[in-house]
Amino acid sequence: MSTIIYYEICLDRITNEELSVNNKIINMALIQVKNLKKQYENEEIITKVLHGLDFEISKGEFVAIMGPSGSGKSTLMHILGFLDKPSSGEFMFANKNIQDLTDDEMAETRNFDIGFIFQSFNLLPRTSVYDNVKLPLLYSKLPAVEHDKYVRDAVEAVGLTHRISNLSNQLSGGEKQRVAIARALVNNPSIIFADEPTGNLDSKTGGQIMKILQDLNEMEKTIILVTHEKYTAEHAKRIIYMKDGNIHSDSKVTNRLIIHEGEELAK
Numbered sequence: 001m002s003t004i005i006y007y008e009i010c011l012d013r014i015t016n017e018e019l020s021v022n023n024k025i026i027n028m029a030l031i032q033v034k035n036l037k038k039q040y041e042n043e044e045i046i047t048k049v050l051h052g053l054d055f056e057i058s059k060g061e062f063v064a065i066m067g068p069s070g071s072g073k074s075t076l077m078h079i080l081g082f083l084d085k086p087s088s089g090e091f092m093f094a095n096k097n098i099q100d101l102t103d104d105e106m107a108e109t110r111n112f113d114i115g116f117i118f119q120s121f122n123l124l125p126r127t128s129v130y131d132n133v134k135l136p137l138l139y140s141k142l143p144a145v146e147h148d149k150y151v152r153d154a155v156e157a158v159g160l161t162h163r164i165s166n167l168s169n170q171l172s173g174g175e176k177q178r179v180a181i182a183r184a185l186v187n188n189p190s191i192i193f194a195d196e197p198t199g200n201l202d203s204k205t206g207g208q209i210m211k212i213l214q215d216l217n218e219m220e221k222t223i224i225l226v227t228h229e230k231y232t233a234e235h236a237k238r239i240i241y242m243k244d245g246n247i248h249s250d251s252k253v254t255n256r257l258i259i260h261e262g263e264e265l266a267k
């Protein structure tokens with residue numbers, strides 16, 4: 001099966017944004033969250049972190065989840081990325097209620113439909129760029145004969161073909177984050193989550209990473225960027241602002257910042 005045909009099948013797995021019912025066009029969300037709550041329970045101590053969130057995210061959006069440290073951004077990202085479950089409320093992903101999924105089905109969705117990028121890169125050290133990027137394919141259903149091509153395409157997409165055989169610990173911070181982006185892309189996921197992806201980088205390399213994210217979004221990838229910085233969030237198209245576990249505001253970015261080749265992520 002060719003890559004393109006395979007990718008089209010992947011895209012078909014996700015409900016289209018627009019579904020025609022009785023000739024009416026209905027806007028279908030990729031993510032729907034209703035009264036979502038999360039509390040942690042450790043040794044009889046209950047910490048309430050998310051207090052009942054409501055929002056929708058459609059395919060192709062570029063959303064920043066912004067807010068001060070401790071406001072619940074990472075907790076929300078972990079739930080939306082199938083790394084954790086809500087305590088109550090509803091979370092629908094591609095029209096499936098995640099409460100109905102088994103742990104295996106959750107893991108499958110996570111491996112197949114979602115790519116993650118973290119502030120600390122989370123690469124395997126003393127392991128080549130090639131093998132780091134290949135890692136998610138070990139759990140995927142993409143045909144094994146195509147794996148080599150997927151890895152090389154993803155590495156090329158982040159401009160690191162000349163480093164493909166290097167060990168990850170021989171790379172600069174910006175290069176490491178590009179490897180992490182290639183690893184997030186290799187399964188052709190429906191959504192990419194990036195938790196403070198430029199947090200450990202200088203403004204020049206931060207600019208390179210943001211440009212890749214904006215370019216991916218231009219190619220219709222849905223991106224959810226978690227950040228505590230306003231100027232970083234303003235590179236997205238919409239900002240969900242969290243405060244103390246609630247949504248304080250949710251609005252379109254009016255003067256969106258676009259990064260061009262070689263520009264810094266200016267503060």
Ligand code: ADP
Pocket residue numbers: 040041042047049067068069070071072073074075076
């Ligand atoms: P942010 O990413 O916005 O900085 P987090 O989602 O990491 O915020 O954390 C929100 C709150 O939840 C913090 O007060 C944090 O201490 C608390 N928290 C996060 N994880 C746990 C946990 N596993 N157990 C108890 N409290 C937690």
Ligand code: MG
Pocket residue numbers: 073074075
């Ligand atoms: Mg966080």
